[in-house]
């Protein structure tokens with residue numbers, strides 16, 4: 245009798261519980277929704293590419309019936325990290341030369357190494373390595389400006405990773421474009437090819453104001469607006485860039501871009517280290533998103549971006565790793581969270597500056613806002629894309645835990661990330677990438693290291 249009753253209950257429940265593809269549960273679910281809800285013993289239900297619900301595990305288990313599930317009682321579930329600025333394939337030049345002045349580093353190492361080695365094959369294997377590293381560290385979206393960007397987009401798709409990607413447009417010959425006009429033609433084809441892709445947001449990426457003519461910059465904006473695409477650009481990274489602009493144009497780089505009309509539309513600018521108050525007002529009015537790159541700014545001695553001020557004005561600023569060739573030597577977003585929070589304390593002399601929850605927001609929902617993609621990603625909420633990670637709480641440096649945000653910002657590491665899902669598809673499980681075999685990627689990285697070393701002799 246008891247058996248019949250339980251069977252009836254089960255039948256009634258399965259008829260009532262809504263079917264979903266996945267339920268992920270953990271000790272804590274960090275939603276990053278508007279109320280910044282943290283759910284103890286929480287779960288997330290996923291159907292197709294979307295989140296159906298995030299809530300208490302008991303409620304999710306009652307309301308949904310999953311085809312598959314992942315239960316991590318000693319872990320945190322959080323939105324996947326959003327890297328708002330980088331140059332993925334440069335990872336093959338990781339640590340090629342460090343602790344040098346920017347000009348020497350560029351002229352002696354980076355430019356010759358790139359001129360002799362950057363081919364579609366280099367870009368493909370470099371992106372595979374970068375995606376492997378980023379995904380294992382919990383990054384689900386990356387922003388990129390490099391060369392042969394079509395190979396980067398194909399590789400991101402192959403890995404199942406989300407990308408905001410743009411071919412670098414620069415005023416001197418690059419590995420795949422003799423002139424900026426060539427790069428613009430490449431970009432237009434790229435925009436047409438990847439328009440509407442579920443994972444790739446194709447972008448227009450002029451390198452910076454000081455490496456492009458006004459005419460090219462204006463053409464970039466026109467092209468981006470024609471395709472409703474974002475424009476990615478470096479902005480006010482160094483003091484020299486600002487000083488030169490003031491000398492040449494009697495305006496800061498931000499004011500000059502604004503005067504040229506380049507900020508009229510969807511824009512994501514990297515760095516913003518030397519922004520003036522007037523610059524910040526322009527960026528706020530134009531709704532320009534910003535990418536803060538603490539590792540890069542520290543390592544190249546570029547300065548400290550006024551992050552606290554920028555965020556207090558309501559400008560969206562996310563975090564980025566920048567290129568992993570020397571301006572940063574890894575793609576670890578958890579390290580950027582930690583450094584961003586501490587750097588603002590150093591800069592302001594105030595230990596309350598950029599507290600842990602806000603620094604964590606920069607890597608998730610604020611990063612999504614900076615990319616103008618917060619309707620799709622950045623938090624765990626109904627109807628958003630299922631870009632999710634789990635972070636283990638089992639290691640020695642994870643206990644005890646009094647505050648979940650402080651643990652995430654200051655104690656846990658990228659290597660604690662255990663599982664990753666992008667667009668509803670599991671990509672990392674138990675710290676192993678499911679979409680690509682890591683072994684040939686590691687072997688190719690070693691092969692390229694030898695080849696690049698020889699090319700510099």
Ligand SMILES: [Zn+2]
Nearest residue numbers: 478514566567
């Ligand atoms: Zn950069």
